[in-house]
């Protein structure tokens with residue numbers, strides 16, 4: 001028993017190196033799902049979170065009751081699946097994480113999820129714009145390249161859009177990139193950082209190996225690694241064989257991003273995460289959202305970093321990315337125009 005407690009405490013210390021915490025309410029919408037449950041668990045273990053608010057169209061209160069027995073200080077509340085439940089869940093939140101929506105099955109692209117997930121994200125965004133317009137909104141639901149513009153259009157229509165507070169969560173792409181490159185190079189993944197820019201699907205995911213510790217990777221080894229990073233999600237979808245897509249690794253990635261935002265909000269300087277944001281980098285080419293390294297601060301986005309120096313091979317990857325990304329973003333914008 002004592003050993004178990006020691007292991008648990010060690011896990012908490014390793015997972016989140018916070019010392020003190022301010023009051024931070026974090027809401028999870030879609031909290032009973034494959035991502036929502038482990039994500040909520042990791043947030044319950046994070047001492048920077050003082051209040052965890054869980055909402056789902058089914059099962060939110062059950063997940064909350066379960067997590068509320070964990071002996072960390074934060075309170076956990078599950079909300080009923082109705083409009084006042086959603087609004088109460090959102091009120092006072094500093095961070096709203098949205099993993100609500102359907103996941104892929106083998107043979108599907110993320111874009112195939114659009115018809116179902118676009119309206120789910122739109123409706124949740126409407127509620128968030130009303131109940132907690134100043135919160136940071138972290139969109140996990142796919143297709144991220146389109147769901148993030150949907151949220152921005154909903155906020156714009158209500159006059160509460162703050163581009164510094166809206167984030168598409170692309171953390172899993174860099175988590176994968178550092179793991180996959182470490183497997184090839186036989187190194188420790190914690191020492192590997194591969195910038196991944198662009199968006200979050202297929203060729204819009206652009207790993208910049210030339211900016212990693214292994215810039216000299218070339219030829220087939222490079223092509224295979226880039227392909228694995230771009231299509232890592234498919235590996236999990238195939239292995240789960242109809243039972244969904246990445247959930248546990250995504251929960252880790254989402255919790256890491258939320259932790260980074262809380263660290264930055266609580267005064268830590270130099271906190272940088274890759275994320276899909278309203279970005280000036282390719283606006284001149286009509287691409288209004290783009291993932292790159294972003295410095296976070298108390299007001300959300302502090303500084304959007306340039307893509308930096310890329311080689312000829314990567315230039316082509318960026319070109320292919322921009323073409324797809326532009327269409328994906330437009331699809332989200334058009335959806336809100338026709339389905340406000």
Ligand SMILES: NC(=O)c1ccc[n+]([C@@H]2O[C@H](COP(=O)([O-])OP(=O)(O)OC[C@H]3O[C@@H](n4cnc5c(N)ncnc54)[C@H](O)[C@@H]3O)[C@@H](O)[C@H]2O)c1
Nearest residue numbers: 030032033034035056057099100101102103140141142250
């Ligand atoms: N951004 C990324 O890197 C990334 C990674 C993995 C998965 N995803 C995406 O995350 C989403 C969720 O994946 P999952 O595996 O957790 O799916 P899941 O089906 O296991 O869980 C989704 C949850 O959302 C809930 N839900 C549906 N409509 C809702 C609504 N209107 N309000 C509140 N909750 C609602 C469902 O009841 C369910 O509990 C998918 O769209 C998936 O493609 C994104």
Ligand SMILES: O=C(O)C[C@H](O)C(=O)O
Nearest residue numbers: 104110142233234245246
């Ligand atoms: O692949 C998916 O559909 C889920 C997610 O976007 C992922 O990258 O794992």
